[in-house]
Amino acid sequence: MISTAVILSALELGCIYALVALALFLSFRVLNIADMTTDGAFTLGCAVSATLAVAGHPLLALPAAMIAGACAGSITALLQTKLKIPSILAGIITNTGLYTINLAVMGFSSNVNMMKSKTLFSLVQPALGSVYKLLPAALITLVVAVLLVVFLKTRxxxxxxATGDNPDMVRASSINTGFTITIGLCMSNAMTALSGAVLAQYQKTADINLGTGMVIIGLASLIIGETLLPKGKLWMKALGAVAGSIVYRFIIAIALRLDLPSECLKLISATIVALAIGLPAIRGAMKPATKGGKSKC
Amino acid sequence: MLKLSNISKTFNPGTVNEKKALTNVNLSLESGDFVTVLGSNGAGKSTLFNAIAGSFPVDDGTIRLDGVNITNQPDYKRSKYIGRLFQDPLKGTAPHMTIEENLALAYMRASASHSPFSMISAKERREFREKLSQLELGLEDRMQSQVGLLSGGQRQALTLLMATLVTPKLLLLDEHTAALDPATAQKVLNLTQKIVAENHITCLMITHNIPSALQLGNRTIMMKDGTIVREIAGQERKNMTTENLLKLFHSQGVENDRILFSADLPQT
Structure with a gap:
């Protein structure tokens, strides 16, 4: 029922979207912030990447997209830490503003076509053969995941x-929480934008609506990963985000095979996230006698 | 060393909830002073600590530490040289991080020379291990355990170690043993005494326990309605008994059930 091509494409997309899951691992799990900038930052990555690829710079497009994403993250962080806007609202405000920015980056067009442009993948196609899409995507995700885990062990x-774990304690340890939140949000949005950048070149098109619902897809992947892998060390959690993202793509592939219309996918994603996050409460309601004390990450 | 001049703080000024939490508080600490702070609930003890630590800006007055005016410094900058422990043992540590990582965070206060991208070194690990073994709680063998798995007493002892890992100029103890069982409280109190004496730390300690207020430190101040109403030091403090201090409390109009209770308790 499922062909090699379907498996290959699920793996490729899983690796690319895993960057969003890793980004949400940093913002949602580590920093304890639900960062609504994600959707806009993803599209921003797509837009920057597509525009630069069309201009003939498919490789430069990736770091450029990351810088753009970091800028978007810094705006959300600024709204949150300096103007004291609640974190969810700060993300939504940036996200709304980004819609115009994203259109502007794409030359006020709602999509950019890269059919005739060189992409990161077309550059390596002669050397890699049939895995020319999977290998670069997997490599990028692996490098980002390793760097993220190493980074989280530095001072x-x-x-x-600690900022996400106990802000009281952090201030008492002479750490500026405004600074740590800013660094964290810049990094997570840079990762999200990188994901968008790779995806745009992967499918040779960028669209203003590509990022819609991305925060939910990322969360679904993250939570699937957490459910599948044992709780434990940081690298296990990072691995879980990547694995969750790949599993999510397989679920979607199967859903499509079952002739579910693709319009249903967002509803399925939303249901997965609602069920996964609500699972402890559902379990608690079913077993009222036992006390459910589930710890964060 | 620490000099508070005319510190005032009013919460919700101009509303029905207006509360004068501190009124013209003056306090001067010499280096090595260990001052115990007594007072009923709402007397302004914790507000005084918050003012010193910089949790909020004061309305009036100046705070000087070692001659430097820190009145307008944000809290995270002051915490470079002011260590602080709260009543809630959960407040001072990051539960989902290991003992070692918590200590590394505390250590960062002094290690400005370290790159932010450096990791915990083997030398630091040895140092943490040695310091942890001084607590005599066996934590030195659990450095990779998550702090959330420790008991309240263990966490408070760890917080104490973290606050003093880099010797602070000033240590603020806000009823840091009140949430612990009597035996553990005594243990943490002994540790406090030992660490403060060994490192010659200037210290302010809020307590509701009269015996320990007299037993620990060299000065005792009493607070009421946002002011310091009485100070006991020197010979007067040496001769002071629990009963006499209670009488003094009544004469100052300070009433507090928790203090009355603690005075009846035998010293554990």
């Missing part, structure tokens, strides 16, 4: 983790 990384 700055420890400060960021």
């Amino acid at each position: 700055l990384g420890l400060s960021i983790r």
Whole structure:
């Protein structure tokens, strides 16, 4: 029922979207912030990447998209830490503003076509053959995941983790929480934008609506990963985000095979996230006698 | 060393909920002073600590530490040289991080020379291990355990170690043993005494326990309605008994059930 091509494409997309899951691992799990900038930052990555690829710079497009994403993250962080806007609202405000920015990056057109442009994948196609899409995507995700885990063990990384874990304690340890939140949000949105950048070149098109619902898809992947892998060390959690993202793509592939119309996918994603996050409460309601004390990450 | 001049703080000014939390508080601490702070609930003890630590800006007055005016410094900058423990043992540590990582965070206060991208070194690990073994709680063998798995007493002892890992100029103890069972409280109190004496730390400690207020430190101040109403030091403090201090409380109009209770308790 499922062909090699379907498996290959699920793996490819899983690796690309895993960057969003890793980004949400940093913002949602580590920093304890539901970052609504994600949708806009993803599209921003797509837009920057597509525009630069069309201009003949498919490789430069990736770091450029990351910088753009980091800028978007810094705006959300600024709204949150300096103007004291609640974090969810800060993300929504940036996200709304980004819609115009994204259109502007694409030359006020709602999509950019890269059919005739060189992409990161077309550059390596002669050398890699049939895995010319999977290998670069997997490599990028692997490098980002390793760098993220190593970073979280550095002094700055420890400060960021503590900021999400116990802000009271962090201030008493002479760490500026405004600074750590800013660094964390810049990094997570840079990762999200990188994901968008790779995806745009992967499918040779960028669209203003590509990022819609991305935060939910990322969360679904993250939570699937957490359910599948044992709780434990940081690298296990990062691995879980990547694995969750791949599993999510397989679920979608199967759903499509079952002739579910693709319009239903967002509803399925939303249901997965609602069920996964609500699972402890559902379990608690079913077993009222036992006390359900589920710890964060 | 620490000099508070005319510190005032009013919460919700101009509303029906207006509360004068501190009124013209003056306090001067010499280096090595260990001052215990007594007072009923709402007397302004914790507000005084918050003012010193910079949790909020004061309305009036100046705070000087070692001659430097820190009145307008944000809290995270002051915490470079002011260590602080709260009543809630959960407040001072990050539960989902390991003991070692928590200590590394505390250590960052002094290690400005370290790159933010450096990791915990083997030398630091040895140092943490040695310091943890001084607590005599066996934590030195659990450095990779998550702090959330420790008991309240263990967490408070760890917080104490973290606050003093880099010797602070000033240590603020806000009823840091009140949430612990009597035996554990005594243990943490002994540890406090030992660490403060060994490192010659200037210290302010809020307590509701009269015996320990007299037993620990070299000065005792009493607070009421946002002001310091009485200070006991020197010979007067040496001769002071629990009963006499209670009488003094009544004469100052300070009433507090928790203090009355603690005075009846035998010293554990």
